[in-house]
Every structure is written in C-alpha cells, then in structure tokens.
Amino acid sequence: MSNAVEVNGINMMFNMSKEKLGSLKEYLLRFAKRQLYYEAFAALTDVNFQIEKGDVFGIVGVNGSGKSTLLKIVSGIMKPTSGSVRTEGSIAPLIELGAGFDNELTARENIFLNGSVLGYSKRYITGHFNDIVEFSEMRDFLDMPMKNYSTGMVARVGFAIATIIKPDILVIDEILAVGDFRFQEKCERRIAELMSGGTTVLIVSHSVEQIERLCKHALWLEHGMVKMLGNAGEVCAAYKNN
C-alpha cells in the first residue's frame, strides 16, 4: 500500500521576540550590530512519519507542542525551514472553518466565496449548493449578512462547505468542538462517512478519547519532537499516563 502523506525530517524555526529593549540607544546599537532582537524558536525538530492511504492518523500533545504547525505544513499553508512533505491527492484543510468568510456578505455569497477559496469551480459549488445548505441547516438564514450569524452558525456553514467535496486527504484541527451537541455528532458522522470512502484523515485534538475512538495510528508531539509514534491505543494510553 502506498502512502498518502510522507513527512521527511521536518524542522520549523520561528523568530520570537525575546527581551524588551530598554532604550532607543540600545535599540539602535543592536540594530547597527545586526544583533537582531529575535531568537529562533524551534517549533518542530526532525519530525518523520508516513500515513498510509485510507488511514486515520491522530496527533496528540499539549498546547504549544507544534501540532497545528505540523498540520499547516502538511496542508501546504507553511513551508518548513528544512525537510520535505510529499502528499498524494487533494487536501481539504479543516484548520479553521470558514477561512475567507466576509462578514458583510450574505451566507449565500459566502458559500460561493469560501468554496472558491478552497479551489472549487463555480459549477461545482452550484451543483452542491443545496447539499451544503441542507447539511448546515441554515436555509432560513441564507440571505442574511454573515455578521449577524453566531459563531456556531458560521462553523456549521464552514464545515458543510469544507466536507462537501470528497478529498483524498482531510486535515482536521480541533474543529469538532464547534456547534451544539447534535451538530457535533453530525460532523463526526460525516467524517466517518468520508473515512469509509477511502479518505485519509489527519486529525489533531485535545480530546484523547476522540483520537482513541477515531484513529488507527497516532503521533505524540512534545516540544516539537516526536515522543511516540504507533498504534493509536498505545500512544493514547502512554500520553494519558504521562
């Protein structure tokens, strides 16, 4: 079986502003010496893993361990400082729902706008418009400007658009925590549907239970390094006992 995602020796460095400089003199001095008042911060260090096609792969770790950065690199939003990522097939990133929604526009217009942000054609969106509206259950509010929507309503529409396509790889970052209980269940069902359809899923969650329930394999990140990689049950057990 071939791999859907291959991550080879990824390093990611960020510039972090460190100390506060006391005076203008100090500022100019350092500027002149090119001693930049930034310090490199390694968000990810030598991360390696492969995900097989059709696998459901979870990433666990505490806040700031580099989970989201890793997802962004896999999705192509960020380029790593070194190392490489190879992915096969189309990627739907559910990293932040409704990226590119414009509050001044109505939900109807936003569906077309957000769909085009995700790279769908006009014909594709028109063809699936009803499914999107149906899934989000927002038919009555279609022509209302998005600024009058609640966070949960926005998330519903965003989720509906992002999952209407059957991507080869689905990247999910903590988004299952949106909407009410009933809608969360609906989202999980949709993801299960995609998974059974052969979509490879990469998922980040704080909820270890969720990872245990959904995933086959898992990766545990700590301070940007791979602490453990393997069977989801084992990794989650080790993570919980930590």
Add this chain to the structure above:
Amino acid sequence: MNLLIIRIKTFKKYSYLLFNFVKKDFFKKYRRSVLGVLWSVLNPLLMAAVVSTAFSRIFRIQTEHYPVYYLTGALIFNFMSGATSRSLLSMVEASGLIKKVYVPKYIFPLEKCLFELVTTVFSFLAVILVMPLLGVAPSLSALLFLVPIFYVLVFNIGLGMILSAVNVFFRDIEHLYAVLTQAWLFLTPVLYPVDALPESARWFLKINPMYYFIDYFRRVVMYGQLPDLRLNVICGVFSILFFVVGLIIFKKTQDKFILYV
C-alpha cells in the same frame, strides 16, 4: 514545461476565486451609496471640472482642450496609482486567509490590479462620452485604448507584486508610497503640458514609464494618431521589465510572508 502546465492549471483552478474577489471589492466599494457604480463615471468628471478650473484660471496653464488633456492623463495615472497602492496592502490584508488555507499568493496583488482595471474601464466610458462636449471628437483610433491600458496593467501587476512583497517585511513602504506617488504625479505631464516642465527635470521623463503610457493613451484617444513602433517598444519593455522583476521578487519571498504578516 511540465511545471508551466501545472502553474496554468492552478491558475485556472483559482480563476473563479479571482473573479469572486474582484466582485466582492466592487460590492464593498459602492455598498450603501445611492449612485453606486455611477461614481466610477462621475468621479473623474467632477475631478476634471475642479482641476481644469483651478489650473486654467489660477495657474494659467494654456493648453488646448485642457479638461480632456487632464482627464486622459489622470485616467492612466490613477489606474497605476490606485492599482499599486491597493496591491501594496493586499498581502498584509490577506494575512487572515493565508494563515488558514493554501491559496496561490499572487492572487492577492493580481486581484487588486484587475479590480482597478474594471473601474478604469468605467471611467474611460465617462471620458469618451464627455469628450465631444469638451470639443474633442474621439476618432476611430480611440478604439485602440485597450493597448496602452494593457501595457499599464502588466506594469501594475509587476510593480504591485514588488510592493506587496516588500511591504510584508517593511511596513514603512505603506506610509512612504502615498508621498512617492504624489511626487511621481507632479513629475509626469498629467496636469501640465510637457514643455511646462523645467529643463532640469526633463531627464526624468526619459526614465518615467508613466510618461510613455500616458503619451500613448493621449495619442490614440485624444489626438487620433497611431503610435509608432518606437513607442510600442518602449512601453512593452517597461511593462515586461517590471513584470519579470516583480515575479522574481515575489516568488523568492512568498514562502516567508506567512511568518511576517
């Protein structure tokens, strides 16, 4: 070769996004204004009335058909300054989007240039319509107006890519650019005839692409002349030069944008 095909395919894939962005900008520009898109037509005319009164009465500039002279020059200059100053901000404004989802980054400055193109075409209609009232009947050569506009568009995209990339790293450009375009306007024969420019500043015309673009536009729209090969070559070289340099700078820096916006 293969890479080129992939690039073209990606562009095609995102062309609908480009269209949607332009539409959105257009909608937002005229939202809640009673006259809406009519402003694109009215604005240049009102400006022309103000400027031609000021310049012919106060500064006593004697040029034949001054209002048309001003309108044609201002149309091209405003196309450039509007498109480039919008492009300048485009990457920084897109920060929310590019951090969340992959979109080819050149879409953002390109979209601002296309948006300005649409408004410019509207303004052009206004100019053509009032020209007979101002005593200049447009001749057939005016149909060639798209040629100089195309040169300026390509130039804008190039300069826009440079500015939008540099502004990510040095936001100072944002503040400086308004002053620069103002100076640029005064050094370009938009408000005054070429011979009003003092001898000491003439050299700048030679390296000022706007001078050639405006000259080209005025020749076809106002004077009914067909530009010679020389002018075409000069305009083409300026456009392609800026486009290529812009593309290189943008491509070299685009992966770092996300860390700085």
